[in-house]
Amino acid sequence: MSDDHGRFIWYELLTTDPKAAQAFYGDVVGWTFQDMPGDGFTYTVANADGNGVGGLMLIPPEAKAMGVPPNWSGYVDVDDCDAAADKINSLGGSVIRPPADIPGIGRFAVVADPHGAVFEIMKPAPMETGRPRAPQGTQGHTSWHELYAGELETAFAFYAALFGWKKDEAMDMGPMGTYQLFSNQDGQIGGMMKKPDQIPRPAWLYYFQVGDIDAAVERVTRGGGQVVNGPMEVPGGDWIIQGVDPQRAMFALVGRRG
Template sequence: MRSQNHGRFIWTELMTADLEAAGAFYSAVIGWNVKSVAMPDLPAYFLFEIGEGDDCAGIGGMMNFPPELDGKLPPNWSGYVAVDDVDQTCRDYVDHGGRVQRQPEDIPGIGRFAVVADPHGAVLCIMTPLPPKDPQREARPDEAGNVGWHELYAGDDEEAFDFYSRVFGWTLAETVDMGPMGKYRVFAHGGQRAGGMMTRPQNVPMSCWRYYFIVDGIDVASARITTAGGRIVNGPMEVPGGNWIVQALDPQGAFFCLTAARR
C-alpha cells in the first residue's frame, strides 16, 4: 500500500548558467531569500526560502548544470515528486511506457532520487527523501513564494492522466472544457488539488511541466519581472477560478510562471 506522501510534489529546482544573477532576479521578483548550502563532494547548491529566521520554509533550490549537461540544455525548472521507493517507481515508469533519464542514486543526507520522463517526454525528478536533521516548517499551500500550481503540457491529456494516476495515484478533481484548446484536467493528491494537465498547444514544441509561484498581485509582480531583466511571454491573464497568471522567461532563459488571487 502506498503512503500518503507518495505522489506529492515536494520541491522545485532551477538549473542555470549564472547562480548569482538568477538568485538576485528571483529575490527581486518573488521575494525569496537565497541561502548557500555546503554539501561535501557535491557542487554548490542554493536554497530558495520564504519567511525569516526560525520561521523559514524552503520551497526550492538552484544549482549550476552538471558537467555532463553543460551546454546541452537551456536553463530550466524541474519538479520533484516524493515516492515510497525510487527504484520501484522507475520500473513503474518503464512498465507504463515512460523511461528513466538518470538512474537512481543516493544524495548523502538528502535521499535517493532519479530523473524520469513520461511516455510523451515530460521530465520529472522523483525522490524518496530522508528525514531532515534540522527540519524547517512546511510552507502553507497558499503562502506567497510557494509553488501554487503544477501544470503539464502533455502529448495527449487523456493518456497523460491515465499514466500519472497509475504511477502516482493522482485522482481527477475536475475537467474544464476549453473549447478548441481541448480539455483541462485538474488532478488531486490526497484529496487536495495540486495542478492540471492539457494537450500541449501546437506552439509548444515538446511535452513539459510548468511551475507557478504565488505572488500577492500579478500586475506589480509582472512589473518586477521586466524591471529585473526578465521577459513576459504570456499574460497577465485571468484563468478559470478567478486567479491571475503570467508566464515569463528569466534573464538566463528559464521559463517560469506566477499566479495570484488578484490582479
C-alpha cells in the first residue's frame, strides 16, 4: 500500500448551472476558476492559491436521466483502480461507473459503500512533481469529511478494509448516537455517524475552510444559498455551518469567529 492510498485528493460538483455555481463558490469560499474544454463538455477547475482543489461541471445526461441531483463528491486515491473496484464489490459495496481512463489525469470509478453513499476512487497519472497537500485548515481547501452512514459500524468496517482508515476518538451525541472520528496517514480527517432521519439517504458531506464564519454565512445568503444548520462551535474552537447552494447541492463550511 503506497503512502497516498486512502487520501482524499479531489472534490467535484455536478450542478445544473455551472456559471452560477462559480459565482456562488467564488464569493463564498474564495476560489478562482479555469475552464478546461473537453469532448463535448466543459470541466471547470476550482483553484485555491493557484492550486487545483476541485472541479465542477454540468450534470451529464446519463446521470440526469438517473435522477442524480446537484451534489458534491470526493475522490480517494487508490494504488490500483480496478483492484479497488473489485474489492468494493467483495465488501458489499457497488460500482456505479466501471473504471475508466481520463487521459493525462488518471483512472477512476464511481462507487458506493454498502449503504449507498457515493464517492469516487482514482489512481492518478504520474506527476513530474509531487501532488501538493495543504495543511488542514488552509483557506479554500477541504478540512473535514463527514459520512452520514446507513449503519455506523458496518460502514466504518467497509472503509477501514478498503482504505486502511483507523478509528480515532468517539463522541457520544446522546439520542443521535456516536460520532466516530477517523484518521489516515495525515491524522484526523473526518467523522462518521448514523444518518439522522431528516437526511433521505446515506451520503458524504465536505467542509470547505473559510476565514470568519459569520462573514461566510452572509455571503451564502447574499448569493442565494441557504444555511440549514449552524453556526455551531465544534471542539478546537472552530465553527461550522451546513448549507445548500442555489442549485440545492449540499456543502459545509468551517471557520473561526472574530
